[in-house]
Amino acid sequence: MEKSYDILIVGGGIIGSSLAMALAERGQKEIGVVDVDLSGRWSSSERNAGGVRALWEQPVNINLSSLSISFFEKIATQVGFQQKGYLWLYGEAGSETIDKRITGLKKDGCEIARLSPLEIERRFPFLDRLDGITGGTFSPHDGLINPNLLKNYYRDQAFTEVDWIDRTLVEEVIVEGESVKKIRLRELPAEKDIEPFLKEGMLPTGGTVCEIEVRTLVNATGAWAPALAKLYGQDLPTIPVRRQVSVMHCQEVDLAHYGMIVDTSGLYFHHEAGNILAGYSIPLEPAGVRFDDKGSDFFLQEIWPRLSARSSQFERLKRVGGWSGLYAISPDKSAIIGRVEGFANLFEAHSFSGRGIMQSYAAGQALAELIQNGKYQTIDLSALSGIRFKDGRWVQEGLHL
Ligand SMILES: Cc1cc2nc3c(=O)[nH]c(=O)nc-3n(C[C@H](O)[C@H](O)[C@H](O)COP(=O)(O)OP(=O)(O)OC[C@H]3O[C@@H](n4cnc5c(N)ncnc54)[C@H](O)[C@@H]3O)c2cc1C
Structure with missing residues (x-):
């Protein structure tokens, strides 16, 4: 808890885990993944149907799934694909x-x-x-794929390079100008505090609190992304x-x-x-x-x-x-991925509706490139930046279930 991180990912679901793997593969040091419950009992990555398809209307959704499918094919037996x-x-x-x-x-x-x-x-x-x-x-x-095997595969690949910070939530994001400087973490005093936080946003009383310096922060908190975004003053359109x-x-x-x-x-x-x-x-x-x-x-x-x-x-x-x-x-049923508008060192990857598992590999790889190199290389996800809702450039996905 005394450490600082080059990249701190909030949310260790399938998306946070895939991103951690992608960063570790690229030689990134000082990566942390913090989650209120790394076992993911309430996470969507634990409660989905395991479907994988490239069958979408929007080219960017087809590409995200196709690239992920090519990867799943290589590790099929390990992840039950x-x-x-x-x-x-x-x-x-x-x-x-x-x-x-x-x-x-x-x-x-x-x-x-x-x-x-x-x-x-x-x-x-x-x-x-x-x-x-x-x-x-x-x-x-x-x-079909086994989402738990897939999440664990990502985590295993990143295991030694990443600090997995469990039973800990982010309760404050400290911003200076356009940069996130620090975050305040609270370690939950007991396991029974997880459910009230995730279901009702209830902060526990007690528990160790500390402030950590972060050079890059990523919001990968899935359906809780709007709550985390409020801590850095953003009103996300996601529900x-x-x-x-x-x-x-x-x-x-x-x-x-x-x-x-x-x-x-x-x-x-x-x-x-x-x-x-x-x-x-x-x-x-x-x-x-x-x-x-x-x-x-x-x-x-x-x-x-x-x-x-x-x-x-x-x-x-x-x-x-x-x-x-x-x-x-999200309003157009496509994911929100990229740098958060108005911030130099804050990124996001969430709002995958019913396709976070099937797009997880490509989303993690692409975001790692953007964070490390400032641009997409393998797959261009600029259409999925959150700014599209202000600019009216929606990526309306019609094959959403
Ligand atoms: C019924 C159902 C069926 C689905 N079927 C499919 C399917 O067939 N195929 C498919 O690809 N997708 C499917 N999905 C969607 C898929 O499950 C999600 O898109 C995906 O799991 C999202 O992953 P994530 O990592 O973004 O979020 P999550 O897995 O929800 O992870 C978010 C994590 O953030 C943590 N967290 C939240 N707030 C904080 C905080 N303040 N501090 C610290 N940690 C925090 C949570 O504990 C959680 O572990 C389905 C979903 C559901 C519900």
């Missing part, structure tokens, strides 16, 4: 949209095929209720929004050979350790840090009707679990 593809179903209004998306993806070098309803039936025989389906796309290099998933057992269908399936209703589902994991984003879900999980009600009202509308074999499902986690959503 399975390229079993994404099937995306389309309804009545879909034909033109499919063409546009296929063209966009092919332009960026990604493989994607258009499937007719007959081909869908043949390749996915359990989908026996295709009323209203006009076709679909299948992207074979997309798939935290609850997302829920259900896990079910289905005796009739084994999805082990398939990747992710996305229905016209917005429901997505895939195989998960012998069960089925399904998620659905309730429209108009109110903003806020909420983890209350509606459990059976969510399954009965949102998941089961949509699944059974696609397959007679999903009529008999047994819910065996589920959870809720947070999306950090």
Whole structure:
């Protein structure tokens, strides 16, 4: 706690961990990662669906995912990366949209095929209720990953070069002119203090407090990024929004050979350790840090009707679990990455909504380049700078779930 850091990353989720690895790989010294709970119990990196796809509308999102996928392919067995593809179903209004998306993806070098309803039936025989389906796309290099293995992979690569500061929160950011000079950290007195801080922003009383000098600070606090940004006087347009998933057992269908399936209703589902994991984003879900999980009600009202509308074999499902986690959503549904406007040594990488896992590798590499060299080299992410919301240069992502 007496140390100073060249680069201090706040938030040790998938993004903070990837950035730490990228910096360490580039020979960076004096890196710290501080997190109120490095085990990540409430973090989005712990509570997601593990989907990986290059299937996006915005070129920058396609590129972020594609570059990450190329890396995941190299370490596939270590991080449980399975390229079993994404099937995306389309309804009545879909034909033109499919063409546009296929063209966009092919332009960026990604493989994607258009499937007719007959081909869908043949390749996915359990989908026996295709009323209203006009076709679909299948992207074979997309798939599923184990997010915990991936986060630990990043951390392991960076392990010896990084101070991992656990059970500690940032409670003040001390700025002089355009630079962050110091931050005040508070070590939580007890494990029971983690939850009230992350859920309600309640600061614990007691605990060791210290001020640390930092030469560069990075906000990688995911859905908590707006709260940290307030400490340096910024009003972030990002909102935290609850997302829920259900896990079910289905005796009739084994999805082990398939990747992710996305229905016209917005429901997505895939195989998960012998069960089925399904998620659905309730429209108009109110903003806020909420983890209350509606459990059976969510399954009965949102998941089961949509699944059974696609397959007679999903009529008999047994819910065996589920959870809720947070999306950090920016106004255009694309991530915010880059230097924070008005600061020389303050950077940010957050607001990945439903794609932080799949874009984590490329995002970490690119931000490390920007921090160390002052410019992007591998992939240009300047379109994702937070200043775009002031300039009206939104990167509206339409394939957001
Ligand atoms: C239900 C669900 C399904 C999803 N499905 C997918 C998917 O299929 N594919 C995909 O790619 N993405 C998916 N996502 C999104 C993905 O999980 C996130 O984009 C990603 O995990 C964000 O990572 P992060 O590192 O930015 O944030 P987090 O993992 O949330 O990490 C932020 C960290 O910051 C810490 N922190 C916060 N405030 C402070 C503070 N003041 N001081 C110190 N530490 C602090 C927290 O403890 C936390 O560990 C899903 C998310 C949810 C909720």
